[in-house]
Amino acid sequence: MLGRIEETILLIERGRITLPENADPATFILSDGKRTGEKPERDALTLKTLFTTYTDELPKGVKEESTLQGEGIHIKHLLKHLRSSATVQNLSVSEVQGYVKSRAKDKWRGKPIRSETIKKELTTLRLIWNWAVEQGYLTGPSPVRGIKYPKLNEKQIFRTTQEIQQIVSRGGISEDEERELWDGLYLTRVETGELLAHVEAQCCQSFVYPMFLFAAHTGARRSEILRSRIDDIDFMSMTVQIREKKKSRSKAMTFRRVDLTTSLARILKSWFNEHPGGQYTISADGLNPLTVHTAHDKFKRALKGTKWGKVRGFHVLRHSFASNLAAGGVDGRIISEFMGHTTLEMERRYRHLMPDIRKRAIELLVS
Known part of the structure; x- marks a missing residue:
């Protein structure tokens, strides 16, 4: 127990873990750097709150650093194009399909966003939704199911x-x-x-x-x-x-x-x-x-x-x-x-x- 407490304190000092706002420092450290408290009400759970809860409660070491960084980028775009204050449980397939259309209009270095990128972003949404279902925050399948994407080409064969x-x-x-x-x-x-x-x-x-x-x-x-x-x-x-x-x-x-x-x-x-x-x-x-x-x-x-x-x-x-x-x-x-x-x-x-x-x-x- 003492070893885990020392490790959590060290991670906070190095900036690897951030103490959430309004969190009790002692409780946060004793819980291995996880936010604890009342679960947000399902009917009041917003998209922003869902993502924050997921980030706070995901156990350390479950995912690679690069995976978490990628998810963070995906979350930023999801919050930009889907209303961050929207009630997650009421998120519809049509709204998510609208995300595909809206996101495709964005540019990266002067070029349209590829559908492959959009699909990865919505995969992150689906994974977080499924996690929330397991935790009891949400019910039912994610609204990502049934989404249509522009057809992708198979990747090129390897060449010299x-x-x-x-x-x-x-x-x-x-x-x-x-x-x-x-x-x-x-x-x-x-x-x-x-x-x-x-x-x-x-x-x-x-x-x-x-x-x-x-x-x-x-x-x-x-x-x-x-x-x-x-x-x-x-x-x-x-x-x-x-x-x-x-x-x-x-x-x-x-x-x-x-x-x-x-x-x-x-x-x-x-x-x-x-x-x-x-x-x-x-x-x-x-x-x-x-x-x-x-x-x-x-x-x-x-x-x-x-x-x-x-x-x-x-x-x-x-x-x-x-x-x-x-x-x-x-x-x-x-x-x-x-x-x-x-x-x-x-x-x-x-x-x-x-x-x-x-x-x-x-x-x-x-x-």
């Missing part, structure tokens, strides 16, 4: 830099189409090696290169890299345990294992010899994992002014991991196991890189 440049050089494509092409970029094995060699030679902070290599040689998501702990690395079995938070709705965390390359094992051993301490595989201070913002900043700084300007984030290294395995003829089931895929959508983005397997399959029709 050369393939994308050839398409762009022909002209006749919009900025959005070009952006979608670059979102599907993957680096060849040679290009990946060159990028990693540059990072190793140029980056002065010792944790940066291991972080890049971890992404390139395991296909882990950025959040999974930042979540990784030293004990997840098993040099005896030459595997790394990846901590997942996106795979299961019923479990807070699931795990998968990826084999370590000899290069990654060597670099991690070297990094651990000068590691500042603590539990996290990648850490700058020995106490905390890197934040999403810090990791992204280190990524951009490492590649600034280089020929890899189109490499927009760690996800490109993840794409490259899967694509190069596919091009090397690795069974798609093994790739999916390494990547932690739960749908076929991502698999379709690199399946075209298995020409021999596809050709043998189609030849069965005439053999």
Whole structure:
């Protein structure tokens, strides 16, 4: 109990938790940083109150920092276009459909908001609504059910830099189409090696290169890299345990294992010899994992002014991991196991890189 109280006080001092207005400090600290008191009346629960209640009562550690930041942005737009004083229980499907129409008129950097973004925002509304039903604040299904969105295109297949440049050089494509092409970029094995060699030679902070290599040689998501702990690395079995938070709705965390390359094992051993301490595989201070913002900043700084300007984030290294395995003829089931895929959508983005397997399959029709 004493340990939890000290932890809550420390989080308040660091600004990670904010003491709500009109909250009793002692009660707030004793409740592990959660607001307690009377539940708001269902018939009087406004949209703004719902979001505030959700933010205050959500247990610490249930969601990733990046997820909470994203939800915060979604909530801001929901409050802007849906009346913040509206009674949530009376929110109708037609009002939410109006949100889609209204939000689509907004601009971001001079461009209309994509329907994919609007759908994510309303997914946040649905998740919070369902949470409120479980807590007894609301009843019935969310008004997001049945909402119509402009049709979305399937994401582009993964392509190399050369393939994308050839398409762009022909002209006749919009900025959005070009952006979608670059979102599907993957680096060849040679290009990946060159990028990693540059990072190793140029980056002065010792944790940066291991972080890049971890992404390139395991296909882990950025959040999974930042979540990784030293004990997840098993040099005896030459595997790394990846901590997942996106795979299961019923479990807070699931795990998968990826084999370590000899290069990654060597670099991690070297990094651990000068590691500042603590539990996290990648850490700058020995106490905390890197934040999403810090990791992204280190990524951009490492590649600034280089020929890899189109490499927009760690996800490109993840794409490259899967694509190069596919091009090397690795069974798609093994790739999916390494990547932690739960749908076929991502698999379709690199399946075209298995020409021999596809050709043998189609030849069965005439053999």
